[in-house]
Amino acid sequence: MAIKALSWMVRSFEPPVYCYHEIVHNKLVVNRFIDKGVIFVDDIAEVPEGKPIMLSAHGSAPEVVEAARARGSYVVDAVCPLVTKVHHEVKVRAKKGYRIIYIGHQGHEEAVGTMAVAPDSISRVESVAEVAALPEFDQPTALLAQTTLSHRDWSTVAEAAQERFPDLWQPGRSDLCFATTNRQSALMAIAEQCETMIVIGSSNSSNTTALAKLASEAGCRNVYRVNGPEELPEGLTGTVGVTAGASAPEDVVQGVLSFLNPVQGVEEVQITDEDEYFPPPRNLRELLNAIDTVATFGFGGSVPNRLDLQDRKIDASDVLLLL
Secondary structure (H helix, E strand, O other): OOHHHHHHHHHHHOOOOEEEEEOOOOOOHHEEEEEEEEEEEEHHHHHOOOOEEEEEEOOOOOHHHHHHHHHOOEEEOOOOHHHHHHHHHHHHHOOOOOEEEEOOOOOOHHHHHHHEEEEEEEEEEEHHHHHHHHOOOOOEEEEEEEOOOHEEEEEHHHHHHHHHHHOEEOOOOOOEEEEHHHHHHHHHHHHHHOOOOEEEEEEEEEEHHHHHHHHHHHHOOOOEEOOOOOOOOOOOOOOEEEOOOOOOOOOHHHHHHHHHOOOOOOOOOOOOOOOOOOOOOOOHHHHHHHHHHHHHOOOOOOOHHHHOHHHHOOOOHHHHHHH
């Protein structure tokens, strides 16, 4: 959703379009947008007043959202709805007087944005030792998590927190991203067959590094985390597994398979169907519909009969290639 949203921003506005933080943690995706005139910033103050701004998929602190709206001519918040769910849970629990124990990586954009929702009510941990070091709390406790964590890493820390705080509140539905956990489950389904595992994605992607760590723990002798086929070693032998982080473009995955050119072909292992759909942010949908209406009318078409935006049927990788 975020990749498609920024692609449509690029096509709707004169460059440059500004984006607060990397739209997703994928080096190749970010570089493609830079080539199209997107400027990525780490401070809203770096954006000239009156320029269009997009906020990244990882979620932004409330004060960042307010600053963007005060500065930008048009602002689209491309936060992942799963992150929005966690932000909402933080806000609700904090208002109810809970101390929130948040499992997340130090300095990760998602963790920074989430903790900023209720900074005085939240304690971040990412290890069993950090759970043990927490003080005793007078108020009730709640457990929330960064969405892109490895399920294995999350469960170890969550169990320690539950043991330390027996009345710990947890959400009825896991905070972990389905795209992350599905990939981890698929990796485990093939790991025992593979001498080598290739993980496609960037080093600053939490879910990509979790895949690489999981492959090593599953016993794969060689694990390569690569941005693309140009980083692969020559002469790989035996059975090679290939997986990818959630934001890796499909054309890069296919490029890796073409580079490997396996003599006995490629077996595709599927453990589930992902049919979840997140529509573009409402104000961006309204902008695109307005542009489409004007364009249809301008070319003599019938506005009531114009084609709707077929967002659900368009893959993010295809939108990137169309740029």
